[in-house]
Amino acid sequence: MIEVENIHKSFGDNHVLKGISTTFEKGKTNLIIGQSGSGKTVFLKCLLGLFEPDDGSICYNGQVYSELSVKEKRNLRQEMGMVFQGSALFDSMTVEGNVMFPLDMFSKQSQSEKQDRVDFVLKRVNLVDAHKRFPAEISGGMQKRVAIARAIVMNPKYLFCDEPNSGLDPKTAILIDNLIHEITQEYDITTIINTHDMNSVMEIGEKIIFLKNGLKEWEGTNKEIFKTDNQAVTDFVYSSELFKKVRQMYIEERN
Amino acid sequence: MKYLEAIGKYFIMVWEVFKKPTKWRIMKTLILKEVDELVFGAMGIIIFISFFIGGVVTIQTALNLTNPLLPKSLIGFAARQSVILEFAPTFTSIIMAGKVGSYITSSIGTMRVTEQIDALEVMGINSLNYLVFPKIVAIMLYPFAVTISMFVGILGGWVAAVFGGFAPSGDFIQGLQMDFNSYHVTYALIKSVVFAFVIATVPSYHGYYMTGGALEVGKASTTSFVWTSVVIIIVNYILTQLLLG
Numbered sequence: 263m264i265e266v267e268n269i270h271k272s273f274g275d276n277h278v279l280k281g282i283s284t285t286f287e288k289g290k291t292n293l294i295i296g297q298s299g300s301g302k303t304v305f306l307k308c309l310l311g312l313f314e315p316d317d318g319s320i321c322y323n324g325q326v327y328s329e330l331s332v333k334e335k336r337n338l339r340q341e342m343g344m345v346f347q348g349s350a351l352f353d354s355m356t357v358e359g360n361v362m363f364p365l366d367m368f369s370k371q372s373q374s375e376k377q378d379r380v381d382f383v384l385k386r387v388n389l390v391d392a393h394k395r396f397p398a399e400i401s402g403g404m405q406k407r408v409a410i411a412r413a414i415v416m417n418p419k420y421l422f423c424d425e426p427n428s429g430l431d432p433k434t435a436i437l438i439d440n441l442i443h444e445i446t447q448e449y450d451i452t453t454i455i456n457t458h459d460m461n462s463v464m465e466i467g468e469k470i471i472f473l474k475n476g477l478k479e480w481e482g483t484n485k486e487i488f489k490t491d492n493q494a495v496t497d498f499v500y501s502s503e504l505f506k507k508v509r510q511m512y513i514e515e516r517n
Numbered sequence: 518m519k520y521l522e523a524i525g526k527y528f529i530m531v532w533e534v535f536k537k538p539t540k541w542r543i544m545k546t547l548i549l550k551e552v553d554e555l556v557f558g559a560m561g562i563i564i565f566i567s568f569f570i571g572g573v574v575t576i577q578t579a580l581n582l583t584n585p586l587l588p589k590s591l592i593g594f595a596a597r598q599s600v601i602l603e604f605a606p607t608f609t610s611i612i613m614a615g616k617v618g619s620y621i622t623s624s625i626g627t628m629r630v631t632e633q634i635d636a637l638e639v640m641g642i643n644s645l646n647y648l649v650f651p652k653i654v655a656i657m658l659y660p661f662a663v664t665i666s667m668f669v670g671i672l673g674g675w676v677a678a679v680f681g682g683f684a685p686s687g688d689f690i691q692g693l694q695m696d697f698n699s700y701h702v703t704y705a706l707i708k709s710v711v712f713a714f715v716i717a718t719v720p721s722y723h724g725y726y727m728t729g730g731a732l733e734v735g736k737a738s739t740t741s742f743v744w745t746s747v748v749i750i751i752v753n754y755i756l757t758q759l760l761l762g
Contacts, residue, residue, distance in 0.1 A: 310639055336537075339641030350632040364640055366543060422639075 263288050264309065264420065264452055269318030271304055278304045280476040281318070288419075289450045291443050291466045293457055296473035297498060303424065305473065306456045310344060310422055311335065322420070340368055343413030343451075345423040345442075349405040351397040351412070357384070358393040361411045368416065383411040387441060403434035407441070414445055421446065423455040427462065435459060439466050460499060463487065472498065488512050527722050534650050534718075537643040544651060551655035555617050555717075556662055562616060563609055567600075567666040570608060571673030574599045579683035589684040593692025596674035598701070605666040606705040607753050610712040613659070614745035618720035621652060622741040625724030626734040634725070649721045659713035660706045667705070704760045711756060712749050719745040 264286040271279040278301045286292045294302050307313040309320060311327060320327045322338055330338065351360050358380055365376040384390065387407040392400055397408070406426060413421055423442060427435035439459075443466040446453040455462065463470060467484035472495050480495045487499060488509060500506045538544065578595040625648055628634050637644040671693065678684040684692075723741035727733055 312635060312638060336641045339639060342639060344636065344639040346632045346636060348631055350636040352633055352636075353627075353631075367540065367640065367642060 263323060264454070265321040266309070267319045267321070269305075269308055269315040269320065271301075271308055271313060271315050278476050279308065279315070282473070282476075282478050283318075284471055284478060284481060286452050286454055287469065288452045289447060290453070290468040291446050292452070292454045292469045292471070293463060293467040294454065294471050294473060295457060295463060295498070296479075298458075300473040301476040302456045302473055306422060306424055306454065309454060310342065311339060340364075340416060341419040343416065343418035343421045345406065345409045345413050345421070345426050347425045347428055349397070349402075349409040351405055351408055353397055356394050356396055357389065357400065357408050360397070360408055361415050364412065364416045379415060380411075383415045384408075386414075386445070387411045403430055403438065406430065406434075406438050410438070410441060410445070414449070414451075417449065418451060421451045421453040423453070423457075425457055425459075426455060427457070427459050432461065436461060436465065442466070460502075460505060463499065526726065527718070530645060530649075530722055530725065531718055533643070533645045534653065535646070537646060538650070539642065539647050547647070547651035548654050551651045552658060554620070555652060555655050556658045559613060559616055560662060560665070562612060563662050563666050564669050566612055567605065567609065567670040568673035568676075570604050571596060571600055571670035571675075572677035574604065574670075575674035575677040576681060576683065579678065579681075588692075589688035590692035590695060592678055592684045593674070593689035594695045595692075596678075596689075597671060597693045597697075600670035600674065601667050601701050601705055605663050605670055606708045606712065607749065609663060609666045610709065610716065610749050611746055613712075613716050614720075614749060615742050617656070618716055618741055618745045619738040621717065621720035622724040622727075622738045623734055625649075625721055626727045626737050629725065629727055630730055630734060645725065648725070649718065652717045652721060653714065656713040656717045657710065659716070660709045663705065663709040667702070704756075707760060708753065708756050711752055715748050715752060716745060719748055 266282060266284050266286075268281045268283050269279055270277070270281055282301075282305060294305060296302050304313060308315050314328070322341075325334070325338070327335070327338070351357075352363065355363065361380045361383060362376060365371065365379060369376060371379070380393075384393065387410050389404060389407050389411065392404060392408070397405055400408070410426075413423075421442070426442060427438045430438065439462045442453060442455065445451065455466075457463070464484055464487075467487070470480075470482055470484060470487055471478055472480040472492075474494050480490060480492045482490065487495065490496065496509075500509050539547075575592055575596045578599075579592045582589075582591055625634075628648070634644045634648070637647060675686070675689055678689045679686045720738075720741040723737045723744070724734075727737040
């Protein structure tokens with residue numbers, strides 16, 4: 263579980279996060295949504311420890327991040343997996359090399375044990391024939407799968423995803439969403455996804471946080487988002503005519 | 518003020534490079550890869566340039582020694598001194614700043630743009646140690662390249678002198694041996710070690726702290742080449758004053 267208490271972050275005069283508090287529960291797929299420039303990425307980077315908040319605290323299973331020693335922070339980082347927007351795979355390594363990398367760096371397992379683990383996670387993300395291929399030789403969807411495999415290879419407690427389905431076709435995007443959601447439940451991980459994708463919101467948003475101008479404007483589930491009266495949320499989520507009609511039908515059906 | 522901040526940030530980066538080392542088993546592989554890329558990969562251009570620079574220095578010296586009272590051996594002497602003291606260590610370093618430096622900036626810069634550095638940091642890896650340390654260690658073999666550059670430069674001078682008809686082989690070789698001071702070679706190698714450190718770290722700094730996209734990677738490479746050259750020229754002056762002055 264991750265507990266965030268009143269975090270602030272500024273870059274010069276630009277006050278990006280203006281006091282966000284929330285809780286991300288274990289075994290749930292948590293989504294952060296909001297317009298571009300609302301502070302989603304900065305918030306995610308604060309959660310990852312890539313940015314240090316100016317004020318407030320972030321607690322990982324009761325451990326306050328800012329109070330941890332360098333070694334404890336390093337150990338905590340090894341419990342985190344991250345899927346970047348552009349996958350961030352190492353170009354010079356094969357698919358297998360990318361997934362093996364965290365094991366090589368931190369695991370004391372034998373080579374055959376590491377190989378078994380790599381084979382297992384690649385199979386888990388439905389990639390069986392791509393071991394020896396380089397990132398440039400595989401599709402965007404496959405790159406995302408490799409990134410997910412690399413993120414879960416160390417059995418993380420926390421999984422962070424920055425727009426995991428951006429740039430993917432709708433079918434592949436749903437597959438990636440479902441994969442992350444399944445893995446979250448299967449391994450009881452605290453998953454936090456930063457997204458713009460409304461399909462993800464509707465499909466896998468067990469908890470949704472809507473950010474606006476660096477503040478938490480709304481939070482709830484994918485079921486509650488249909489019923490909310492919050493104008494900012496409805497303007498953002500139902501910005502397209504199609505979604506507006508879907509919402510209208512849903513409300514009429516319920517009435 | 519901006520420059521002072523950049524200088525401070527550069528030294529903090531250098532300090533961070535030596536903290537929290539990566540596993541030796543992995544580092545060893547990275548170092549060998551960088552030796553191949555940064556030193557052996559640059560040998561071709563170093564040999565090519567050194568040979569012709571040696572030749573040009575010899576021809577220009579010969580054309581300026583018009584007084585018949587001056588012995589022809591001075592051509593060999595001048596070629597040796599120019600190549601060992603300046604052309605091999607400094608000129609080659611400027612070439613390396615272009616070839617190796619821009620490679621370092623663009624490779625690290627691309628990793629920054631594509632969030633690969635963030636991926637290393639999220640995993641709890643000291644990305645500066647992982648990326649920059651192997652380059653520093655690998656490029657410490659650079660004095661070896663400078664030694665080859667000295668040899669090839671002098672060979673180029675001999676070829677130009679003898680086959681260009683500027684001096685007989687015997688006179689040129691006599692000039693090469695005239696008043697030889699081995700400290701000059703030591704001085705050149707000390708310079709080349711310092712230049713090597715500059716060539717590895719200044720471009721790394723420009724790549725690591727770059728922001729933006731693909732266009733900025735190109736701009737960072739150009740800026741890195743300019744600043745690496747400037748630092749080499751300044752350090753060359755200071756070291757010459759300290760070691761020979």
